[in-house]
Amino acid sequence: xxxxEKIGLALNFGVPLLILIVAYxxxxxxxxxxxxxxxxxxxxxxxxxxTTFQALPPDWQVGRAEMVTGSVVVSLDYFKRIIAGxxxxxxxxxxxxxxxxxxxxxxxxxxxxxxxxxxxxxAVINVRLETSRLANARGNGHGIAGVEMLAFGTAITxxxx
Amino acid sequence: xxxxxxxxxxxxxVSKEHxxxxxxxxxxxxGLIFAVIAVALIxxxxxxxxxxxxxxxxxxxxxxxxxxxxxxxxxxERSQAVDALLKRLSQHYPNSPYSFRIxxxxxxxxxxxALPGGLIVLTAGLLDAVKSENExxxxxxxxxxxxxxxxxxxxxxxxxxxxxxxxxxxGSGAGSNYGASIADLALRGFSRSQEASxxxxxxxxxxxxxxxxxxxxxxxxxxxxxxxxxxxxxxxxSTHPSPDDRVDALIxxxxxxxxxITGELTPVSW
Amino acid sequence: MDLxxxxxxxxxxxxxxxxxxxxxxYGVVTGxxxxxxxxxxxxxxxxxxxxxxxxxxxxxxxxxxRREATERMVEQAKSMGANAVVNVRFATSSIxxxxxxxxxxxxxxxxx
Numbered sequence: 001x002x003x004x005e006k007i008g009l010a011l012n013f014g015v016p017l018l019i020l021i022v023a024y025x026x027x028x029x030x031x032x033x034x035x036x037x038x039x040x041x042x043x044x045x046x047x048x049x050x051t052t053f054q055a056l057p058p059d060w061q062v063g064r065a066e067m068v069t070g071s072v073v074v075s076l077d078y079f080k081r082i083i084a085g086x087x088x089x090x091x092x093x094x095x096x097x098x099x100x101x102x103x104x105x106x107x108x109x110x111x112x113x114x115x116x117x118x119x120x121x122x123a124v125i126n127v128r129l130e131t132s133r134l135a136n137a138r139g140n141g142h143g144i145a146g147v148e149m150l151a152f153g154t155a156i157t158x159x160x161x
Numbered sequence: 162x163x164x165x166x167x168x169x170x171x172x173x174x175v176s177k178e179h180x181x182x183x184x185x186x187x188x189x190x191x192g193l194i195f196a197v198i199a200v201a202l203i204x205x206x207x208x209x210x211x212x213x214x215x216x217x218x219x220x221x222x223x224x225x226x227x228x229x230x231x232x233x234x235x236x237x238e239r240s241q242a243v244d245a246l247l248k249r250l251s252q253h254y255p256n257s258p259y260s261f262r263i264x265x266x267x268x269x270x271x272x273x274x275a276l277p278g279g280l281i282v283l284t285a286g287l288l289d290a291v292k293s294e295n296e297x298x299x300x301x302x303x304x305x306x307x308x309x310x311x312x313x314x315x316x317x318x319x320x321x322x323x324x325x326x327x328x329x330x331x332g333s334g335a336g337s338n339y340g341a342s343i344a345d346l347a348l349r350g351f352s353r354s355q356e357a358s359x360x361x362x363x364x365x366x367x368x369x370x371x372x373x374x375x376x377x378x379x380x381x382x383x384x385x386x387x388x389x390x391x392x393x394x395x396x397x398x399s400t401h402p403s404p405d406d407r408v409d410a411l412i413x414x415x416x417x418x419x420x421x422i423t424g425e426l427t428p429v430s431w
Numbered sequence: 432m433d434l435x436x437x438x439x440x441x442x443x444x445x446x447x448x449x450x451x452x453x454x455x456x457y458g459v460v461t462g463x464x465x466x467x468x469x470x471x472x473x474x475x476x477x478x479x480x481x482x483x484x485x486x487x488x489x490x491x492x493x494x495x496x497r498r499e500a501t502e503r504m505v506e507q508a509k510s511m512g513a514n515a516v517v518n519v520r521f522a523t524s525s526i527x528x529x530x531x532x533x534x535x536x537x538x539x540x541x542x543x
Contacts, residue, residue: 012342013342016339020184024180024181024184028180039171042168046166046168047166048166049164049166049456049458050458050459051456051458051459051518051538052459052517052518052520052536052537052538053446053517053518053538054446055162055446055447055453056162057162057163057164058162079180079184081527082184082339083180083183083184083187084467084526084527084530085339085527086187086188086191086339087187087467087530088467088468088469088470088473088527088529088530089191089194089469089470090187090190090191090194090469090470091466091467091468091469091470091471091472092466092467092469093176093464093465093466093467094465094466094467094526094527094530095175095176095178095180095183096180096183096184097465097526097527097530097532098174098175098176098463098464098465099175101174101463101465101526101532101534102174102175102463105461105463105534109459123164127459128520129461129520129522129534129536130522130524131522131524131526131532131534132524133524133525133526133527144526144527147526162452162453162454162455162456163454163455163456164455164456165455165456165457166457166458167457167458167511167512167539168458168511169458169460169507169508169510169511169539170506170507170510173462173503173506173507173510174461174462174463174503174507
């Protein structure tokens with residue numbers, strides 16, 4: 001194999017591999033940090049009632065009510081994208097995406113609760129969750145730039161609990 | 162109905178497997194699958210070739226000329242000269258099913274191609290770049306070697322099948338590029354060995370004609386030193402071995418066969 | 432596919448379990464999975480787009496994903512000491528080319 005060919009080969013496989021490795025480590029670090037932060041905030045909000053239904057305990061008396069939302073857009077790193085692309089050929093669970101969606105969901109719910117708390121509410125009922133994917137602006141809309149998670153519900157104040 | 166705040170266990174919605182393990186198995190797995198597909202393709206093409214023997218091919222493509230070639234007229238002095246050279250050289254390869262002919266493409270790029278039916282296409286740019294008949298004789302001999310091995314048909318067959326494969330998987334995003342690169346690598350290995358075999362045949366033909374092999378590879382040495390359009394070079398290098406490797410192999414070949422690398426050169430007549 | 436009950440956990444997509452009363456409620460539980468289809472299903476789907484009909488491969492894929500997401504949701508509920516999940520909802524979205532995320536969510540409660 002000539003020298004020029006060796007260089008060509010190294011560039012063709014080596015550069016993507018390098019970017020992949022960097023993306024993995026940086027992405028992993030960011031993810032762990034985010035999870036720690038999420039867990040901390042969830043602990044702080046531990047006693048706050050959140051339900052997906054409308055029924056309330058009979059001794060609760062509702063004062064004000066307002067719809068509250070929390071949303072977040074999480075982006076995919078290069079490593080996750082490549083793994084998803086390979087999975088698209090052989091099929092199966094994309095395990096690297098799961099922590100991403102978990103983070104997005106919990107973050108969205110947290111933001112909704114924090115918003116409710118800031119407004120002086122005591123509980124959020126009838127919570128709904130929605131996901132959407134955001135397509136890349138470039139490249140004809142192929143590929144995704146990030147995932148948006150939306151959580152919305154009705155925040156209520158309780159006169160007596 | 163009482164409210165009792167409780168949290169679910171951590172980690173139920175994520176997989177316990179480390180992401181690098183998933184990445185590793187996927188990368189290796191997909192790479193292997195594509196390498197296997199590439200090799201299977203090669204065998205498929207061989208089987209197809211068996212059903213279209215050289216004689217049939219020669220008959221089918223007897224007077225064929227590709228559409229995208231601007232052919233130089235038969236009365237041009239270059240056409241006459243290369244036809245004469247081809248005649249001399251093909252006398253040393255008498256039992257071929259093909260009746261060889263040369264067409265000159267009026268393009269300024271350097272290229273030499275072996276096409277179905279025994280047609281050799283040389284570009285005007287190539288003819289301008291060769292400095293002696295000996296250099297041109299080796300190039301023509303190399304193409305004759307391709308015909309002997311029916312390499313040109315192989316390349317055609319593989320190109321078609323790879324094209325179909327690529328269209329089929331191109332919808333899957335990033336993964337398919339990696340797979341295509343792996344398949345490409347596997348096929349390059351095969352085409353390189355074809356080139357080496359054609360080189361050996363070509364050198365033999367040159368020796369039979371001139372009784373020496375002086376300057377047969379001087380053309381490639383000039384390429385190595387950087388002559389020629391760059392775009393040209395890149396496409397050329399992707400399928401042929403690099404010039405310095407090639408020259409080394411040719412020198413060794415001459416040595417093994419005891420062929421003299423010095424001798425009188427015949428200049429080109431244009 | 433039986434999603435009505437999963438061992439000791441009862442599921443319903445209305446506010447209550449019919450015939451029982453909710454005595455305690457704990458919070459929101461979720462389960463999600465992300466699955467990609469393989470190239471074979473892709474090619475079959477492409478062909479079916481020409482002639483029409485059920486895309487059996489995709490149907491199976493999404494059924495499997497739904498079952499898995501529900502199981503995870505139930506696991507979360509069990510870990511909270513609940514014996515039922517009410518007001519269950521599903522959401523599907525396309526996450527990447529050829530990959531779909533499916534999640535199930537509801538409120539974990541104790542009924543008697």
